[in-house]
Amino acid sequence: MSTTATTETKPAAPAIEKIKVKVDGREIEVPKLMPDWTGKLTPTTMIQACELAKTDVPHYCYHPKLPIAGNCRMCLVEFGTPALGPDRKPVLNPDGTAKIAKSPRPAIACATPISPGMEIYNNTPTVKQMREGVLEFLLINHPLDCPICDQAGECKLQEYSVDYGQSASRFAEAKVHKPKAVDLGPRIMLDDERCILCTRCVRFTRDVAGDDKLGIVNRGSYNTIAAYPGTQFDNNYTLNTVDICPVGALTSKDFRFQMRVWFLKETKSLCNSCGTGCNVLVSSREEKMYRYTPRENDAVNGPWMCDAGRLNYKWVGRADRLKDVLMRGAGQGGLVKTTWLTAINDISDKLKRAPAGSVAIVASARQTNEELYLLAKLKANLGALSDSVEHTGEADRLLVSADKNPNTNGARLNGICYTEIGSNLPQIAQGIQSGKIKTLIVFGEDVTTQGIGADLLAKLDTLIVSDILPNATTQLAHYVLPGAAHVEKRGSFTNTKGRVQKFMKAVEAPGDARAEWEFLHDLVHNVTGKNGYVTIEGLFNQMAAEVPGFAGLSWAGLGDTGVTVTI
Amino acid sequence: MIVDRRPLTFWEKLYLPAIVGGLKVTLKHAYSTLIQRKVVTMEYPEQKWTLPENYRGAPYLVKDQEGSTKCVSCQLCEFVCPPKAIRITPPGASGQKADRANAEKMPKEFEINMLRCIYCGFCQEVCPEEAIFLLKDYSITSTSREELVYNKEKLLALGGEHGGIQKWKHKLEEAKAQENFPVKV
Ligand code: SF4
Numbered sequence: 001m002s003t004t005a006t007t008e009t010k011p012a013a014p015a016i017e018k019i020k021v022k023v024d025g026r027e028i029e030v031p032k033l034m035p036d037w038t039g040k041l042t043p044t045t046m047i048q049a050c051e052l053a054k055t056d057v058p059h060y061c062y063h064p065k066l067p068i069a070g071n072c073r074m075c076l077v078e079f080g081t082p083a084l085g086p087d088r089k090p091v092l093n094p095d096g097t098a099k100i101a102k103s104p105r106p107a108i109a110c111a112t113p114i115s116p117g118m119e120i121y122n123n124t125p126t127v128k129q130m131r132e133g134v135l136e137f138l139l140i141n142h143p144l145d146c147p148i149c150d151q152a153g154e155c156k157l158q159e160y161s162v163d164y165g166q167s168a169s170r171f172a173e174a175k176v177h178k179p180k181a182v183d184l185g186p187r188i189m190l191d192d193e194r195c196i197l198c199t200r201c202v203r204f205t206r207d208v209a210g211d212d213k214l215g216i217v218n219r220g221s222y223n224t225i226a227a228y229p230g231t232q233f234d235n236n237y238t239l240n241t242v243d244i245c246p247v248g249a250l251t252s253k254d255f256r257f258q259m260r261v262w263f264l265k266e267t268k269s270l271c272n273s274c275g276t277g278c279n280v281l282v283s284s285r286e287e288k289m290y291r292y293t294p295r296e297n298d299a300v301n302g303p304w305m306c307d308a309g310r311l312n313y314k315w316v317g318r319a320d321r322l323k324d325v326l327m328r329g330a331g332q333g334g335l336v337k338t339t340w341l342t343a344i345n346d347i348s349d350k351l352k353r354a355p356a357g358s359v360a361i362v363a364s365a366r367q368t369n370e371e372l373y374l375l376a377k378l379k380a381n382l383g384a385l386s387d388s389v390e391h392t393g394e395a396d397r398l399l400v401s402a403d404k405n406p407n408t409n410g411a412r413l414n415g416i417c418y419t420e421i422g423s424n425l426p427q428i429a430q431g432i433q434s435g436k437i438k439t440l441i442v443f444g445e446d447v448t449t450q451g452i453g454a455d456l457l458a459k460l461d462t463l464i465v466s467d468i469l470p471n472a473t474t475q476l477a478h479y480v481l482p483g484a485a486h487v488e489k490r491g492s493f494t495n496t497k498g499r500v501q502k503f504m505k506a507v508e509a510p511g512d513a514r515a516e517w518e519f520l521h522d523l524v525h526n527v528t529g530k531n532g533y534v535t536i537e538g539l540f541n542q543m544a545a546e547v548p549g550f551a552g553l554s555w556a557g558l559g560d561t562g563v564t565v566t567i
Numbered sequence: 568m569i570v571d572r573r574p575l576t577f578w579e580k581l582y583l584p585a586i587v588g589g590l591k592v593t594l595k596h597a598y599s600t601l602i603q604r605k606v607v608t609m610e611y612p613e614q615k616w617t618l619p620e621n622y623r624g625a626p627y628l629v630k631d632q633e634g635s636t637k638c639v640s641c642q643l644c645e646f647v648c649p650p651k652a653i654r655i656t657p658p659g660a661s662g663q664k665a666d667r668a669n670a671e672k673m674p675k676e677f678e679i680n681m682l683r684c685i686y687c688g689f690c691q692e693v694c695p696e697e698a699i700f701l702l703k704d705y706s707i708t709s710t711s712r713e714e715l716v717y718n719k720e721k722l723l724a725l726g727g728e729h730g731g732i733q734k735w736k737h738k739l740e741e742a743k744a745q746e747n748f749p750v751k752v
């Protein structure tokens with residue numbers, strides 16, 4: 001089996017013609033065509049050219065992954081094109097350069113395509129004045145709620161006001177007031193006064209989410225964002241509108257008034273709620289998580305993620321988390337607290353003495369590639385049967401995958417489970433029934449719901465369970481090893497399409513709980529007598545060297561957005 | 568930078584003139600207290616000095632003229648405080664609403680650790696709501712460290728009332744005056 005690791009998801013497109021433009025006097029070459037929001041090649045716009053020239057054009061309504069609306073006018077720039085004489089030939093300056101005919105009118109950079117030889121002026125006094133004017137209009141009816149507005153600190157209106165705003169308002173009349181704290185849907189709160197009517201939310205839900213529910217009602221200064229009368233804005237992607245809303249008009253009910261954003265530490269991580277593996281940023285402060293926000297990765301999730309995954313983080317802080325290493329006392333004793341050293345040494349001794357074929361492993365496809373790799377080593381050494389457990393749900397047309405395990409492919413590539421996940425479970429149950437299997441190692445699954453009930457578990461000599469939350473299996477275990485949630489450790493997942501992506505540690509695990517790969521490393525070392533890597537980088541690279549499915553990968557090479565392997 | 572020490576003059580090297588100079592100050596004070604009976608000390612804490620107008624004492628939270636909490640839990644003071652003396656617990660979505668209309672939120676808990684506070688006044692300066700002021704208290708004592716972490720209730724009680732413009736109330740009144748958009752409170 002040979003696999004080639006690639007960073008591309010599609011074959012390389014045919015070369016695109018490049019054209020030369022000048023941005024603020026600097027000449028750059030940009031492709032004539034660039035992908036629009038759907039990925040289709042369309043003529044490159046000024047804003048894209050400026051981005052390539054690393055020049056910021058302030059904008060509100062433009063979003064690279066939404067259709068262009070051109071309504072906010074914040075991105076106005078001045079430009080010029082090579083002048084043509086009556087003979088349709090370029091007019092030259094005395095020094096031989098092309099004469100530039102500066103356009104008398106500005107243009108919106110987000111919707112104006114570039115042409116060869118074009119000069120874009122992003123920094124002139126006129127441009128500055130125009131932006132000041134646009135901003136002044138936007139602020140006419142804006143409530144300036146910053147002290148009570150959740151967006152403060154990541155608000156484009158605040159940012160551009162610092163750059164282009166006036167310190168005092170010239171607007172003497174009373175501001176138009178609009179509804180505040182409007183309940184738009186189960187997860188969204190709307191403050192109409194703060195809305196700058198960029199229609200990003202409308203375009204997202206119409207064109208991306210495919211749930212055309214938002215619109216603008218009323219006219220002029222009374223323009224108001226609203227959901228279709230009598231309906232709730234409740235699709236599974238509503239919270240993305242909170243991310244793209246440049247101001248604090250749309251806010252998340254979950255995050256509302258929880259914490260000011262400038263206190264939050266952002267950690268690059270992944271969502272583990274389904275096999276898609278959306279890239280996220282985990283925002284935390286002092287070991288408490290406050291929110292997930294999507295992190296852009298065009299090979300996986302673009303800039304979006306689903307609401308269900310986004311809100312599925314609270315269990316990590318649950319009070320009933322397994323925090324102690326537990327061991328069943330001699331005889332019929334209950335579970336008593338012990339130390340990692342005692343438990344791991346004890347387990348190692350038992351496993352070393354176990355005859356071949358008497359051990360079975362039920363791992364979880366929610367574990368990381370590295371952990372499954374270590375378990376596979378254990379499996380090979382003990383001649384154990386192994387499998388994983390399938391968790392399925394409903395898929396949708398956008399991101400959500402039917403596979404609710406984030407790392408089914410990682411389990412497959414490491415040989416923990418097979419194409420049909422869970423096919424070995426009946427065999428393991430049978431082995432226990434017949435008394436052949438005496439030791440069962442369970443990671444992160446409740447096997448009592450998978451055909452290995454309490455009666456079977458009672459027949460075992462040793463039941464070693466590692467989990468994060470208590471369940472029926474952990475209650476029957478002889479050893480309980482408290483594990484860490486994925487946000488509490490580093491590692492990598494392989495998604496349904498074979499993209500191997502890594503995630504970083506955002507918060508500390510509670511109590512004695514430890515990342516599984518750390519204690520699995522100790523266990524593997526004790527049982528096999530071979531030392532391994534004690535860092536996640538080393539461990540990943542070792543796995544890449546030994547497991548054919550991951551051949552050619554390296555931890556550093558995964559980057560922030562991952563690498564696709566053949567599955 | 569190295570500054571060379573100026574060599575002592577002959578007069579300075581003599582040493583005695585300086586002793587005499589010092590004694591002269593002592594004698595002058597002895598004369599004014601013992602003979603002239605002038606008081607140079609103060610019987611603190613029964614007597615206290617009058618503090619200058621711009622004195623910066625302990626920071627407290629204030630209420631507006633209607634007795635409502637002015638702080639809206641924006642946490643700017645927590646952010647700006649150099650020794651991290653302030654700790655605010657935001658209300659959260661389902662938490663207690665502000666005790667005045669239209670302000671939407673107020674802190675669930677607000678603590679200032681008076682042992683940490685350096686009386687810099689940054690919190691007062693940064694507050695967009697005029698909700699925190701450095702008042703004139705400087706004698707902050709207690710028998711335990713815990714007692715010196717003042718909570719919201721205590722800070723509000725100590726801060727008293729401080730009027731000023733009531734912007735949230737104004738906004739509400741302005742909104743109510745506009746028939747097109749009855750704003751729910
Ligand atoms: S939307 Fe931005 S500018 Fe408006 S109140 Fe919120 S933070 Fe302030």
Ligand code: SF4
Pocket residue numbers: 194195196197198199200201202225244245246247249250
């Ligand atoms: S709610 Fe936000 S995203 Fe929607 S139009 Fe208003 S400002 Fe734009």
Ligand code: SF4
Pocket residue numbers: 626644647648649650651652653679683684685686687688689690691701
């Ligand atoms: S006065 Fe200075 S040190 Fe004291 S609470 Fe305010 S900001 Fe912090």
Ligand code: SF4
Pocket residue numbers: 147637638639640641642643644645655690693694695696697698699
């Ligand atoms: S005291 Fe002022 S600065 Fe501090 S949280 Fe309250 S409103 Fe904000």
Ligand code: FES
Pocket residue numbers: 058059060061062069070071072073074075076108109110111
């Ligand atoms: S960003 Fe170009 S008009 Fe809004």
